[in-house]
Amino acid sequence: MDQLPIFVTLKGRKVILLGSGEMADAKRRLYERAGAAITDDEAADAAMAVVAFEDDDEADAAVKRLKARGLLVNAVDRSALCDYTTPAIIDRDPVLIAIGTGGASAGLAKAVRQRLEQMLPAGLGKLARGLLAARARVKEIWPDGADRRRAIDAALNPGGTLDPFADHDAQAIDHWLTDPAAGNQTGLIELSLHSADPDDLTIKQARLLGQADVIYAxxxxxxxxxxxARADAERFDLDAFDATQITGLTLVIRYG
Structure with a gap:
């Protein structure tokens, strides 16, 4: 691991941004989304800086000046000059997923982000906020730390009551706390695919593949x-399907 992935709180803090044009505008939008106060004053009191000059010599000189002040510097499209790189981000506030390649390929990071975005429900952030709000109730129901961790893990398991890859209604956490043993997803779901291209999977189909315990294809x-599908999901040919032997969440996948 050549870089340490960290999440930095920038709300209200100054970040120096030097340069103009498309690259600088993209960085400005990203840092402002995180709450940073952007300035083009190179002498400003800041902990981080972004250099987005098109000209190589101008960028190199600016990076050297900023590093001499002890700032952490990101030089856009110049990974060799960077103290840190900005990842491709999946934002399900407060859940953030960052994909980085150490500056090797921003395009690759974007492609991975797009693939993962298809799998993550829009309500993932709401689930996180709900778990935070329920923290006191969770501790009351499971005062022992080990019991609490096991209960949370079970709820968040694939097919569990709070499976993070599934859609949940507003009462999902209340239902879980009222009856922690209930709600583990089981049963049979049938999928009919019309394309051999995995990129043509719907969001729901991709999620079900990631949740299934048993697959008949x-x-x-x-x-x-x-x-x-999950690496530990059992897989069988469709010819072997027996509806009387359904266990866990079972998918039957047909083609055409």
């Missing part, structure tokens, strides 16, 4: 789609 279903 048509032999025409390509491996590129089936590898989206």
């Amino acid at each position: 048509d032999t025409k279903i390509p491996e590129a789609i089936l590898i989206r």
Whole structure:
């Protein structure tokens, strides 16, 4: 690991941004979303700086000046000059997922982000806020730390009451706390796929593949789609399907 991924609180703090144009505007939007106060005053009292000059010599000189002041510097599209790089971000506030390549390829980081975005429900942040609000109740129900961790893990497991890859209504956490043993997702779900391209999976289909305990798949279903399933999910040919033997969350996947 060549870089340490960290989340920095920038709300109300100054960040120096030097340069103009498309690259600088993109960085400005990103840092302002995090609450930073952007300034182009190179002498400002700041902990971080971004250099977005097009000209190589101008960028190199600015980076040297800023580093001489002890600032952490990000030089846009110049990974060799960077003290830190900005990742591709999936924002489900307060849940943040950052994908970085150490400056090797911003395009690769973006592609991974786009793939993961398809799998993560829009309500993931709401679930996180709900768990924070319920923290006192959770401690009251499970005063022992080990019991509490096991209960939370069970609820958040694939197919569990609070599975983070599933959609939940506003009462999901209340239902879990009222009856912690209930709600683990089981049963049979049938999917009909019309494309061999995994990028054509719907968001719901991708989530179900990631949640299923058992999968019965048509032999025409390509491996590129089936590898989206959990590594520990049991997989069988559709010819072996027996509706009387359903366990956990079972998917039957047909093609065409």
